Amino acid sequence: MTSGPHTAEQPTLNKDVPWDSFDPGAYIGNNYLDMKTVDEEIVSRVRDHFSGRLRGSDRVLSGIDVGAGPNLYPSLAMLPWCRNITLLEWSANNIRYLEGQRPDYDGHWEQFWKVLREDREYRGFDSRDFFSEAAVPVQGSLFDLCRADTRWDIGTMFFVAESITESLDEFRRGVGCFMHVLKPGAPFAAAFMEHSEGYRVGDLEFPATYDIDIAEVCAALEGFAHLDDVHRMADVGHLVRHGHTGMILVCGRRKE
Numbered sequence: 001m002t003s004g005p006h007t008a009e010q011p012t013l014n015k016d017v018p019w020d021s022f023d024p025g026a027y028i029g030n031n032y033l034d035m036k037t038v039d040e041e042i043v044s045r046v047r048d049h050f051s052g053r054l055r056g057s058d059r060v061l062s063g064i065d066v067g068a069g070p071n072l073y074p075s076l077a078m079l080p081w082c083r084n085i086t087l088l089e090w091s092a093n094n095i096r097y098l099e100g101q102r103p104d105y106d107g108h109w110e111q112f113w114k115v116l117r118e119d120r121e122y123r124g125f126d127s128r129d130f131f132s133e134a135a136v137p138v139q140g141s142l143f144d145l146c147r148a149d150t151r152w153d154i155g156t157m158f159f160v161a162e163s164i165t166e167s168l169d170e171f172r173r174g175v176g177c178f179m180h181v182l183k184p185g186a187p188f189a190a191a192f193m194e195h196s197e198g199y200r201v202g203d204l205e206f207p208a209t210y211d212i213d214i215a216e217v218c219a220a221l222e223g224f225a226h227l228d229d230v231h232r233m234a235d236v237g238h239l240v241r242h243g244h245t246g247m248i249l250v251c252g253r254r255k256e
Helices: 024-031 037-054 073-081 092-101 107-116 127-134 142-147 168-180 214-221
Strands: 061-066 082-089 135-139 154-158 187-194 199-201 204-206 225-233 246-254
Touching (some): 024 092, 073 082, 073 107, 127 135, 187 214, 214 225
Parallel strands (some): 082 135
Antiparallel strands (some): 199 204, 225 246
């Protein structure tokens, strides 16, 4: 049974979830061993957004992937321009996974890199070497960012703020925390599950914020960011499991 649209008085909050029991192997097996159509579209759009904003720039930026989990493609999308990429993640199991990927990431990530390499900004260097040099897994919470002094030049947050809580208020706060640590003008990409009822990883169920649609996502971001592209993916081929109605990808820039 998934968490579903929550009807109880008290929604499940991020602090209530056993994140250290998250199984990265099960999650990867369900989502990333074979690239899904929707992920290919997401990677292509994020690639075009970042390369369009940063084409010709040197590899001097600091990047952050918030709630990285066992997913490398957001950090790979920032690789051509970043001397370092913070992989912020709360789950101890996911931190161990990310640390294990630094020396030489697993072969299934090559299919995502192949899509990125369709733009020339992603050519002319060894992605494994660059990832090993740049990626820095850091254990920490999305909500810690609201108190952080550090600012990053470029950022990603994929399926995080709406996938760690049933609380709409907590979702909105999480989006604000992500925006808080981006420098003025910083390009970013963020993806969200639309109307997710929660999700299973291995033997465990995890919560989600059900009331997420384009209007809610834009409302959460518009005070902080210029939204260059808001794209909803809801065809049958875009649905990766039961219990959600689509995905929303936002590419934009932090307001000055």
